[in-house]
Amino acid sequence: MSAAADIRIRLSGPAAPGGVVEVTTLALAPPLADPAAGFDADGLPVPHYVGFEAEFDGRPLWRAVLGPGVSREVMLVFSFRPDRPGALTLRWRRRDGGVETRQVAVPAG
Amino acid sequence: NETAYEKGSIDRRTDLNANDLGIEPAAARAAPVPPALPEALRDLGLAAERVAWSSDLVLAAPGLAEDGAAVPVSLLLPEGARPVEIHLFAPGNRKAWLASFTPSSELVRPEWRLRIRVGRSQTLAAVARLADGRLIGATAEVQLTAGGGCRS
Numbered sequence: 556m557s558a559a560a561d562i563r564i565r566l567s568g569p570a571a572p573g574g575v576v577e578v579t580t581l582a583l584a585p586p587l588a589d590p591a592a593g594f595d596a597d598g599l600p601v602p603h604y605v606g607f608e609a610e611f612d613g614r615p616l617w618r619a620v621l622g623p624g625v626s627r628e629v630m631l632v633f634s635f636r637p638d639r640p641g642a643l644t645l646r647w648r649r650r651d652g653g654v655e656t657r658q659v660a661v662p663a664g
Numbered sequence: 665n666e667t668a669y670e671k672g673s674i675d676r677r678t679d680l681n682a683n684d685l686g687i688e689p690a691a692a693r694a695a696p697v698p699p700a701l702p703e704a705l706r707d708l709g710l711a712a713e714r715v716a717w718s719s720d721l722v723l724a725a726p727g728l729a730e731d732g733a734a735v736p737v738s739l740l741l742p743e744g745a746r747p748v749e750i751h752l753f754a755p756g757n758r759k760a761w762l763a764s765f766t767p768s769s770e771l772v773r774p775e776w777r778l779r780i781r782v783g784r785s786q787t788l789a790a791v792a793r794l795a796d797g798r799l800i801g802a803t804a805e806v807q808l809t810a811g812g813g814c815r816s
Contacts (some may be wrong), residue, residue: 628777628779
């Protein structure tokens with residue numbers, strides 16, 4: 556079993572009525588022992604993360620498909636208007652089919 | 665490899681004059697789109713001729729970027745706009761398509777930031793498909809100061 560991926564999540568603040576919460580995420584890809592392993596036979600970057608999903612209290616917010624042209628360390632910033640305090644679930648899909656899931660509470664403002 | 669890129673970037677820089685791809689909607693509509701873009705759009709089932717280059721979609725990038733492996737870009741639509749999907753392209757990279765975003769809730773604001781790889785100086789593009797079926801696009805120029813090197 557590999558160690559948990561290094562994923563950082565920051566919320567701009569709590570869920571104030573009518574307010575916006577900005578979510579900043581950075582999913583670090585594991586360092587490569589051989590830098591050449593980060594590129595395929597054609598010399599294109601091989602992404603570690605290929606997809607992303609965000610949910611608020613089980614309701615899908617948005618999702619992304621990420622190609623090799625997205626930076627290896629995936630930084631995504633988005634914002635939403637939570638209609639109540641709740642749980643924000645973020646999921647990163649790895650190229651190997653695995654999924655990294657993180658949940659953060661969006662507290663009442 | 666490196667030399668080929670450098671040569672390519674110089675050639676393309678003259679081909680793709682930033683002023684020809686201005687974000688003035690009227691001017692931009694008549695502007696030539698980066699050559700790799702129509703093909704990348706077609707791969708996604710979208711017709712380049714249908715894209716209206718519009719100031720409603722804002723693609724922002726630093727004009728000058730030092731590290732081509734992590735160039736910050738942002739996408740912005742007016743509050744209340746209902747994008748169904750947003751696609752981001754670096755037509756000067758060897759693979760033009762970068763990422764696609766699909767909002768699925770009215771809670772989400774139509775604004776995103778991310779970091780992308782830029783293989784050489786070029787004009788980036790974003791295309792959004794709106795709920796009413798319209799396609800709107802925007803472009804942003806990035807000049808790499810260190811001459812590329814992220815191999816995208």
